[in-house]
Amino acid sequence: MSTPLHIVCPHCEAINRVPADRLDAAPTCGRCHEALFQGAPLAVNEAAFQKHLTRNDIPVLVDFWATWCGPCRMMAPEFAKAASQLEPRVRLLKVDTDAEQNLGARHGIRSIPTLALFRGGREIARQAGAMQAAGIMQWVRSQSL
Template identity: 45%
Template sequence: MELVCPHCLRLNRIDDTRLKDGPKCGACKGALLDGSLLTLDDGNLRQSIARHGLPLLVDFWADWCGPCKMMAPVFADTARELAGKVSFAKVDTMQAPAASGSFAIRSIPTLILFVGGQEKGRISGALPAGQLKAWLAQQLA
């Protein structure tokens, strides 16, 4: 399986059976599955979606958005809780207008779940932790 490093964004190949062993990035030596958020943009979003081996939940957000700011800690906490099962990424819509346009982002925050490079589900609006986890479980069932 291939995983994008949340620290340096390099692509790493990891044996599926070693995911529970705390794999580290070959380039920066950062932990690949510690629940850190990937910060993606117009230049690396598509490749990350296509090549990342775990389900990838992408939060399209903006700094000026109140609901986005309210949801940020919930998103980060859930990322740490589900580390090794689902990866979490953020895309600043102001810094990545092409990515936002190509995924038809009309309101923020919008969360899109990608599995195997394909969109599996999408939801808009700030969610409490329980609702976010329930939605993810439903999408991954």
């Protein structure tokens, strides 16, 4: 059996231990029994953002965006396509910088959309500007995941 990874449930935020070699086997949450991976980005508030960032053992890709931003709205379906391909190896989150202004300020978000890739709670890469799904996936995979 492989080393267990900690995975935060997107539904109840319970922390689950999942063997690394079982990530592709559609694992479910031990508390709420929902799927740990949805193949879609998860919109989060500040508390959920912190939990996913600090407690997931897989990388976390965050789309900092706003509802009024045209390029953000154009990129949203592309980000969703990328989620369907990158999960379960990467957790994808969406942070509305208008609703969660503290997060935008704390992470120095100067333009949107901005993608930030985190591992172990620390930012390891950042990319500003709208991207297509293929570009998002290529950029994430190029960060030596």
